Amino acid sequence: MGKAKKKVSYISVPSQIISSLSSSSLHYLLISPKKSSPNPTSKSLLPFFSCRTLASFLLLFILLGFLTTAFHLDRLSPHPCDSVPPDRLEPPVMDGDHSSWAGEFWEQPHGLGYRPCLEFSDEYRDASAALVSDRRRYLLVVVSGGMNQQRNQIVDAVVIARILGASLVVPVLQVNVIWGDESEFSDIFDLDHFKKVLADDVHIVSSLPSTHIMTRPAVERRTPLHVSAEWIRSRYLKRINRDGVLLLRGLDSRLSKDLPSDLQKLRCKVAFHALKFAPALSELGTKIANRMHSKGPYLALHLRMEKDVWVRTGCLPGLSYEFDEMVTDERKRRPELLTARSNMSYHERKLAGLCPLNTVEVAMLLKALGAMKSTRIYWAGGEPLGGKQALQPLMDQFPHFYNKEDLALPGELEPYAGRASFMAAIDHIVSERSDVFMASHGGNMGHAIQGQRAYAGHKKFITPNKRQMLPYFVNSSNIPESEFNRVIKELHRDSLGQPELRTSKAGRDVTKYPVPECMCK
Numbered sequence: 179m180g181k182a183k184k185k186v187s188y189i190s191v192p193s194q195i196i197s198s199l200s201s202s203s204l205h206y207l208l209i210s211p212k213k214s215s216p217n218p219t220s221k222s223l224l225p226f227f228s229c230r231t232l233a234s235f236l237l238l239f240i241l242l243g244f245l246t247t248a249f250h251l252d253r254l255s256p257h258p259c260d261s262v263p264p265d266r267l268e269p270p271v272m273d274g275d276h277s278s279w280a281g282e283f284w285e286q287p288h289g290l291g292y293r294p295c296l297e298f299s300d301e302y303r304d305a306s307a308a309l310v311s312d313r314r315r316y317l318l319v320v321v322s323g324g325m326n327q328q329r330n331q332i333v334d335a336v337v338i339a340r341i342l343g344a345s346l347v348v349p350v351l352q353v354n355v356i357w358g359d360e361s362e363f364s365d366i367f368d369l370d371h372f373k374k375v376l377a378d379d380v381h382i383v384s385s386l387p388s389t390h391i392m393t394r395p396a397v398e399r400r401t402p403l404h405v406s407a408e409w410i411r412s413r414y415l416k417r418i419n420r421d422g423v424l425l426l427r428g429l430d431s432r433l434s435k436d437l438p439s440d441l442q443k444l445r446c447k448v449a450f451h452a453l454k455f456a457p458a459l460s461e462l463g464t465k466i467a468n469r470m471h472s473k474g475p476y477l478a479l480h481l482r483m484e485k486d487v488w489v490r491t492g493c494l495p496g497l498s499y500e501f502d503e504m505v506t507d508e509r510k511r512r513p514e515l516l517t518a519r520s521n522m523s524y525h526e527r528k529l530a531g532l533c534p535l536n537t538v539e540v541a542m543l544l545k546a547l548g549a550m551k552s553t554r555i556y557w558a559g560g561e562p563l564g565g566k567q568a569l570q571p572l573m574d575q576f577p578h579f580y581n582k583e584d585l586a587l588p589g590e591l592e593p594y595a596g597r598a599s600f601m602a603a604i605d606h607i608v609s610e611r612s613d614v615f616m617a618s619h620g621g622n623m624g625h626a627i628q629g630q631r632a633y634a635g636h637k638k639f640i641t642p643n644k645r646q647m648l649p650y651f652v653n654s655s656n657i658p659e660s661e662f663n664r665v666i667k668e669l670h671r672d673s674l675g676q677p678e679l680r681t682s683k684a685g686r687d688v689t690k691y692p693v694p695e696c697m698c699k
Contacts, residue, residue: 283548284475284613287676289636295698296447302440303378310381315344315418316390318425322352325366325602326622331429333448333689336380337441338426338433341410342418345381348372351599361599368454375452379444386423395423401432404685407441435685439695442688446696449626449689450633455603463607466585470608476554477544478612480605480627481569482534482619483562490517491619493533494524497564505563531645534619537572539651543642544616545575546666554578556585556612558605558623560598582608616640629690631675633697639675 317339321331332349339346348363363369373382386393396417405413410433418424437445455463470476488495489509494502509516527533535543544553555576562568573579582591582604594600602623609615609627615638617624631637646669654662680691688695 281548281550283550283553284638286638287636287674290677291699292636292677292693292697293699294446294450294633294692294696296443296696298440298443306378309340309343310378312343312381313345313387313389314422315342316347316383316386316423317342317344317418318347318386318395318423319349319429320352320425320427321349322428323430324622325599326606326626327430328599329449329453329626330622330689332453333445334429334433335426336376336448336452337437337444338410338429339380340441340444341407342415342424344418344424345383347386348382348384359596359598361597364456366456366459366599366603368456368460371454372452376448379447390422393421393423395425396421397425397427399427401426401429403431404434405432406434407437435687442695445688446633446692450630450692450696455607459600459603460607462586462590463604464611465590466582466604467608467611469585470554470556470580471611473554475613476556477549477614477616478609478627479540479555479557480609480615480617480621480624481537481540481557481559481562482617482621483536483564483568484560485563486515487534487619488563489515491533492516492522492524492527495563495568496536496538497568501564529645529648531643531648533644535642535644536618537569539648540616540618541572541575542651542654543647543666546663547640547670548667549576551576552578555580556608557581558609614638614640616642618642625687625690628675629687629692632677632690633692636675636677640670641673641675643669643673 317335319331319335319338321328321335323331328349328351335349336346348369351361351363351366353360369384376382385391396414398414402409414424454460483495485505485508488505489512492509494505496502522530522532524533553576555572555578557569557572557579558581569579582601591601594604606623606626609623610630615627615631617627628639628641631639647666650657650662650665657665677693677697678691679693680686680688680695
């Protein structure tokens with residue numbers, strides 16, 4: 179029989195350990211000692227240099243190597259066991275400022291554990307089957323104003339249809355007299371999604387059925403402000419039962435903000451789930467938002483600086499004498515446009531917090547709240563009075579300043595040219611997806627975004643505390659910058675999108691403050 183081959187075993191040693199050993203130690207471990215003639219001395223040393231002993235030495239060196247490696251790794255990272263995704267690593271410093279990923283400006287408010295919860299009562303659910311199968315009553319609604327104003331009226335139209343137990347004909351969007359936009363509901367919103375989400379709440383049809391198409395509807399043009407569900411039933415139920423069709427116009431702020439809990443939940447269901455933008459609009463808006471996000475977080479800023487805004491608020495843009503005179507003359511020609519308190523002067527309105535912030539004030543506020551020069555801003559809104567001149571103070575402080583025209587690829591916006599509702603929808607989508615949102619003045623878009631960000635987990639939403647901060651702005655040259663920033667931050671400590679109870683103030687809209695009816699812990 180041939181001689182059996184001797185088995186050879188190998189031990190793999192990490193490279194960090196090998197590099198930590200001295201060259202002499204490594205040489206000793208890897209080079210076999212030369213054979214020598216046996217003598218008494220060598221025989222006495224054999225137990226010490228047996229294979230078992232060598233293995234013990236090797237294990238000792240491995241242990242020392244691991245300890246050395248761990249020590250070096252610990253020196254490199256304060257949290258060596260943390261796993262940080264590549265997309266969350268802090269980018270390098272740019273232009274002398276820390277990257278826009280860092281800093282308190284991007285910190286999100288504590289949501290206090292609130293989550294959406296639209297649990298309707300047993301009574302509501304039991305009544306639903308009979309209501310959605312009823313085909314005797316139909317509600318026609320014409321909604322007016324800009325896209326976000328129309329959106330609010332659509333929410334209330336669904337609620338009124340539920341109160342009356344009527345089928346809702348898809349709301350008609352009135353042609354906007356200012357922009358001349360002739361968009362229809364299905365151009366702006368996803369009609370199939372709208373019907374599907376509300377299928378258990380209200381029966382929605384695209385048009386009147388043949389049984390009612392020749393019916394002359396009962397028309398109501400002057401619904402009072404803030405009416406209750408009981409008022410709706412007492413006023414309209416008998417008429418819609420008699421005529422089969424009821425036509426309502428001008429629903430803006432007509433329905434009370436304080437309704438029974440189930441109807442408040444229905445408002446939230448319409449606003450936050452059913453009213454989804456049409457697929458083409460949603461896709462384009464998402465693309466533009468992704469382009470903003472591709473280089474990090476961004477702030478969406480809704481600038482209310484159009485000519486009609488200055489005229490309606492009774493305020494002045496402060497750009498120059500010529501622009502102030504332009505606004506004043508327009509207001510004198512059309513006094514009916516003034517929606518602010520007519521007995522107050524411009525300066526009184528300004529200090530009362532009733533005027534939009536101009537770009538100088540916006541820049542001062544953002545800097546005081548911690549926004550750095552590298553902060554990327556998406557600005558939403560129409561063309562400001564004064565054009566680029568009006569925007570320049572903000573652009574000087576924050577050069578990474580973009581709108582949809584800057585971010586869209588050639589030809590992407592062409593299908594929507596001259597259609598203000600489409601442009602407003604794109605601004606809405608990009609603003610909703612931003613990391614931080616702020617509006618220079620209140621309005622329907624700001625209110626809608628505030629509610630959606632709250633419902634999405636209370637994403638940061640800055641509400642400028644204009645009444646309290648403007649005196650400091652006026653005297654800012656006499657206040658050290660560090661003190662000015664401290665005061666402004668303190669004034670906005672509770673104005674960053676934290677959960678607020680709708681019921682803490684009368685008349686609050688549940689689609690702006692969804693706690694507690696539509697969100698719970």
